[in-house]
Amino acid sequence: MTPPTSLPLMSFPTAPVVAPLVGSDCAHPIGGAGSTNEACPITEGCLVEFSRDLMGGLFQLHREHGPIAALRDSQAGQMIVCLFAPEYNQQVLSRADRFHARFFGIRGPKRSSQRRVTCGLLAMNGEQHKRNRRMVKEPFGPKAIAAYRPTIDAIAREESALWRDGVEFDFNQAMIRYNLRVTSRLLFGLDEPTLAYELGEQIAQWVTLNHEIGIGALVSTPEFHAGYEGLLDFAKGLEVNVMRLIRRRKDNPDPTANDVLSILVRSHDGDGGLSDEELVGQCCVLFAAAHMTTAHSFSWTTFLLAQHPEVMQALWEQIHAGTVEEPDASGGLPLLERVIKEAMRVLPASAYSVRMNVEREQLGPLDLPPGTPIVFTPLITHRLESSFPDPTRFAPDRWLSINPSPYAYHPFGGGPRRCIGGPLAMEVLRTSLPIFLRDWRLSVVPGATVSAEVKSTMLNPKHGVPMIAERHTATPPHDGGFKASPVTGNVTELVDLSAANSAPRKPR
Numbered sequence: 359m360t361p362p363t364s365l366p367l368m369s370f371p372t373a374p375v376v377a378p379l380v381g382s383d384c385a386h387p388i389g390g391a392g393s394t395n396e397a398c399p400i401t402e403g404c405l406v407e408f409s410r411d412l413m414g415g416l417f418q419l420h421r422e423h424g425p426i427a428a429l430r431d432s433q434a435g436q437m438i439v440c441l442f443a444p445e446y447n448q449q450v451l452s453r454a455d456r457f458h459a460r461f462f463g464i465r466g467p468k469r470s471s472q473r474r475v476t477c478g479l480l481a482m483n484g485e486q487h488k489r490n491r492r493m494v495k496e497p498f499g500p501k502a503i504a505a506y507r508p509t510i511d512a513i514a515r516e517e518s519a520l521w522r523d524g525v526e527f528d529f530n531q532a533m534i535r536y537n538l539r540v541t542s543r544l545l546f547g548l549d550e551p552t553l554a555y556e557l558g559e560q561i562a563q564w565v566t567l568n569h570e571i572g573i574g575a576l577v578s579t580p581e582f583h584a585g586y587e588g589l590l591d592f593a594k595g596l597e598v599n600v601m602r603l604i605r606r607r608k609d610n611p612d613p614t615a616n617d618v619l620s621i622l623v624r625s626h627d628g629d630g631g632l633s634d635e636e637l638v639g640q641c642c643v644l645f646a647a648a649h650m651t652t653a654h655s656f657s658w659t660t661f662l663l664a665q666h667p668e669v670m671q672a673l674w675e676q677i678h679a680g681t682v683e684e685p686d687a688s689g690g691l692p693l694l695e696r697v698i699k700e701a702m703r704v705l706p707a708s709a710y711s712v713r714m715n716v717e718r719e720q721l722g723p724l725d726l727p728p729g730t731p732i733v734f735t736p737l738i739t740h741r742l743e744s745s746f747p748d749p750t751r752f753a754p755d756r757w758l759s760i761n762p763s764p765y766a767y768h769p770f771g772g773g774p775r776r777c778i779g780g781p782l783a784m785e786v787l788r789t790s791l792p793i794f795l796r797d798w799r800l801s802v803v804p805g806a807t808v809s810a811e812v813k814s815t816m817l818n819p820k821h822g823v824p825m826i827a828e829r830h831t832a833t834p835p836h837d838g839g840f841k842a843s844p845v846t847g848n849v850t851e852l853v854d855l856s857a858a859n860s861a862p863r864k865p866r
């Protein structure tokens with residue numbers, strides 16, 4: 359099959375750029391040394407180049423323009439808008455009717471398997487989204503989540519039994535493996551773990567294929583076409599297997615089964631249940647949304663803990679004392695919750711998402727034609743000094759005294775499309791971390807390069823997170839022997855690790 363000349367995917371807008379209210383005289387290339395013009399929120403540049411180093415590009419736009427900025431690619435006739443301030447996030451995220459989600463994945467041709475396996479919540483808008491969101495919410499409610507806990511607990515113990523004393527390993531790979539097991543089991547088969555795992559593996563491969571083709575969540579260029587045909591074929595096999603599992607659930611209904619798929623198969627509203635086709639799309643998109651985001655959250659949280667020995671020591675003591683879920687003495691959030699929240703602030707696994715305005719909209723100084731892509735990014739908003747003093751510092755205790763608006767702190771998005779799986783992801787983190795950290799001292803390999811890159815929409819550890827696991831030989835009140843390690847890589851620009859990097863620990 360010949361790849362289409364314009365990919366029916368994530369490609370950014372075909373909407374013509376309408377002259378903005380301000381800024382038509384501002385023309386300095388992104389990445390160039392052009393002068394900045396604070397009154398003008400628009401930078402001229404190349405969207406393809408911008409997508410190649412999205413993180414650098416977003417930081418640069420924010421530095422140059424502040425709370426709202428646009429990148430205009432006059433040659434391509436396209437413009438994207440980037441929001442950095444909570445008030446703009448609120449204006450856009452709270453109005454799902456006026457600002458539609460733009461699915462970042464590759465949709466595939468109409469009536470293709472790829473189109474159907476991507477037909478989940480993330481790709482829906484309007485009434486279809488509202489109905490599906492209602493139908494999909496039950497397995498993510500407090501009652502269902504509490505029931506997943508023993509499974510998470512058991513798989514976390516199995517994972518930590520795989521680690522070897524004193525051996526270096528890529529913690530990110532371990533967490534990808536771990537979350538593949540957890541996600542597939544909770545989503546598809548508490549009762550049939552092997553089948554669930556095989557399906558999870560297949561979806562994970564499909565997600566990787568989507569990511570490989572789609573660095574251009576923002577744009578498509580001819581080079582992204584390579585692999586498109588293979589992806590469409592892969593989606594066919596995936597659809598067959600997901601459908602087979604759905605059929606098994608429907609043919610042998612078990613009213614007590616409480617994995618996500620079983621709950622979805624049973625769920626009904628006034629208009630009936632989800633069709634097989636809807637179930638296929640929801641399953642694939644749920645898995646895709648859950649697996650890597652949770653794995654990266656584990657990796658960044660553990661990296662930050664390892665580099666902050668005093669926080670790790672305090673947490674370790676609480677894990678041994680069995681008080682890890684108890685509120686702070688002041689009545690504030692438990693330390694573990696503060697640690698996870700703070701890690702998601704500093705290094706949020708979901709780096710950005712996109713909306714498109716349905717009608718003409720005024721956003722700050724910009725007058726936007728319908729269909730303009732609008733990016734919002736916790737990566738920048740979580741670093742605003744006005745909401746988070748000393749923002750590059752990893753300081754879990756700040757959560758004892760701050761209560762930012764849901765549009766200033768939004769690791770799970772905001773408004774009516776807030777992440778439906780957020781409570782589940784938090785449960786997996788808060789159940790697993792104490793199991794991992796109780797017996798193992800996890801430290802970063804001294805001299806390791808740790809860098810973040812935006813891949814698809816996620817903040818990915820580019821070279822993994824090299825760590826060493828050492829079995830604790832003592833328990834509190836002894837010192838856990840935690841030490842930060844000197845590291846290189848762009849993570850040292852994203853987080854203040856000056857204390858860690860001046861520690862007298864020799865690179866190996």
Ligand code: HEM
Binds near residue numbers: 772777
């Ligand atoms: C730490 C892990 C996770 C992070 C950081 C995360 C982040 C996000 C973010 C930022 C959004 C909003 C996207 C937007 O507004 O365009 C979102 C939406 C979503 N997430 Fe998550 N997520 C995580 C885990 C999960 C899990 C475990 C599941 C399901 C099992 C899940 C399922 C979804 C779905 C279905 C949506 C779309 C909701 C809608 O459009 O109504 N996520 N997630």
